[in-house]
Amino acid sequence: MARFELAVVHAAARSGRVRVGGARFKARLLPYVPEYLKMLAFAESVLLELREHDFMKTHVYEGVEYDAYGVAISRDLQQRFGIEGLETWYLKLTMDEDEDGGEVLVASLHEPEEALRRSGGTLPVRFRRTT
């Protein structure tokens, strides 16, 4: 079971309370959505498409809990961002919680390195441009 409720994650994404960052987003995410506002909008859209069955596991690092997901994004989302064929994504998030619901921190959002073992079943990697 995920540490952070998807309803809370979705609410944050809907109201734009999302930060994207970490050590490698410039190398692993920006090349696919190569403007910053687009990158943020893409991350918010992927968060909104997350479902319970996409959950993989919760990691704890330095006392911070992270929920990892493997998601096959919709064709509509691929088309909106011009990334047709780049369907499966690995996403890791945590939350900076406060009384207003807090912000979602997207610590990883990139091409999966291997098939994604999720609570709803294994998702093979489908990440090749078709246009």
Added chain:
Amino acid sequence: MKKLCGECGKRAVEPLAVPGRRSPFRNFPALEVPAALAIPTCSNCGAEWIDRATAKNIDEALAAQSAAVLTDVARQAIEALSSTMSQRELEATLGLSAAYLSKVRHGKETPSAPLVALLALLAARPARTEEIERVWETGRLCPRVVSTNVSRVDLAVESEMAVAG
């Protein structure tokens, strides 16, 4: 109050403006982020965290920077091609409106990345403008060169040898 870093877990993220940061942007693999632009950055691990306001600021700064690079490369290419054909001839060949390249040279228009890419390729091999003219005449592609294995340096050496011989 400092914000949480999703990379190292420390509450150490605050706006930081420093020189030497680079970022991918559109077709550019690494543009320089202006030193004065503050980006929320973790003082513990150095990870950057992008929120909406920061994203907007970075996009605007990098758009200006990319426009400057595109204009500069276009100017160089137009200059290089000027010994081969007039600016008006070049505009006609590329289907551009009259005086468009003049506006680019004087910074009144920002050329698109595809146009600059084309100008850069033509500047490297000006003879290819004739191939474009042939395409417009015939409505067909020029024969495709599969492999030449002959560089410009090789050609130059060959022609020197021919003269010497």
